[in-house]
Amino acid sequence: MARLYHVPLSPFCRKVRLSLAEKKIEVELVEERYWEQEADFLRRNPAGKVPVLRLDGMLMAESAAICEYIEETRPDPSLMPRKPAERLEVRRLVSWFDDKFHSEVTSKLLYERVNKKITGQGYPDSTNVKNGAKAIKYHIDYMSWLLDHRRWLAGDSMTLADFAAAAHLSCLDYISDVDWNRSAAVKDWYAKIKSRPAFRSILADQVPGFRPPSHYADLDF
Ligand SMILES: N[C@@H](CCC(=O)N[C@@H](CS)C(=O)NCC(=O)O)C(=O)O
Known part of the structure; x- marks a missing residue:
């Protein structure tokens, strides 16, 4: 199952959650106290930011890149027009x-x-x-x-x-x-x-x- 390291009131995390849910990708939500900058967290994302998504055997950071990856690998239902x-x-x-x-x-x-x-x-x-x-x-x-x-x-x-x-x-x-x-x-x-x-x-x-x-x-x- 996918796993999202997030905080609930983060617009970037919420954008990823919405994309995953719209495409019916089940996800385990793990709250990340990003401000504590723990070593494990920095290993997952050296930028020290949430969201971080574990999907398809990869760790992904940056919400725009994550959403476009989800869109490219799971195009239905589409969240991007064709033209x-x-x-x-x-x-x-x-x-x-x-x-x-x-x-x-x-x-x-x-x-x-x-x-x-x-x-x-x-x-x-x-x-x-x-x-x-x-x-x-x-x-x-x-x-x-x-x-x-x-x-x-x-x-x-x-x-x-x-x-x-x-x-x-x-x-x-x-x-x-x-x-x-x-x-x-x-x-x-x-x-x-x-x-x-x-x-x-x-x-x-x-x-x-x-x-x-x-x-x-x-x-x-
Ligand atoms: N460009 C990043 C921005 C992510 C971001 O700024 N997340 C905030 C939480 S809403 C964060 O982790 N801030 C920690 C920091 O800037 O040190 C994205 O789109 O994923």
């Missing part, structure tokens, strides 16, 4: 969320409010939190604009771009940092993706010391 231009758009949006959204929003809200406490790095920096809360509005507006033109974020079908976005937003929703009233299009998109069987394990996550709001696991939120 190069459409694949380009999926990759652009995966980077949008994992680079831009991550640095402007996730690191400013989730890492300040949750990761700092879990890893014993003190209290949230209020300027960062304020900047993250401001930036998420612009990102939701951008998603809303995309969804006014497309059924899913990158085009007509659900792709890795939707999983990247949903992975970040679900972590932020766990700490009540998403204003679902800002855009009906984004709320409808999230309701659609949240109701997929692949999302179940993510909605069941519980992080000690951080209780999610009641709407977090509610499909009719």
Whole structure:
């Protein structure tokens, strides 16, 4: 069976979990206290980051590389379109969320409010939190604009771009940092993706010391 070294509130780990679940690949989840940088962990991934996936007799790191490997070896159901231009758009949006959204929003809200406490790095920096809360509005507006033109974020079908976005937003929703009233299009998109069987394990996550709001696991939120 596949094994994923992860932490529950990591958008990168969640993106991999969603890909595995969508393709019905059973996985054992092992929580990794990556901040302790234990020798065994660094042997598995010298970069010292999660996710790390054991699959097909290999240890894999870097969520984008992992998701593309899963896609190439298990193409059904597909999370990548066929045409190069459409694949380009999926990759652009995966980077949008994992680079831009991550640095402007996730690191400013989730890492300040949750990761700092879990890893014993003190209290949230209020300027960062304020900047993250401001930036998420612009990102939701951008998603809303995309969804006014497309059924899913990158085009007509659900792709890795939707999983990247949903992975970040679900972590932020766990700490009540998403204003679902800002855009009906984004709320409808999230309701659609949240109701997929692949999302179940993510909605069941519980992080000690951080209780999610009641709407977090509610499909009719
Ligand atoms: N580019 C990496 C980013 C992974 C990442 O930053 N993971 C965080 C947890 S959300 C981590 O392990 N951070 C530890 C560190 O940066 O030392 C990926 O996509 O897998």
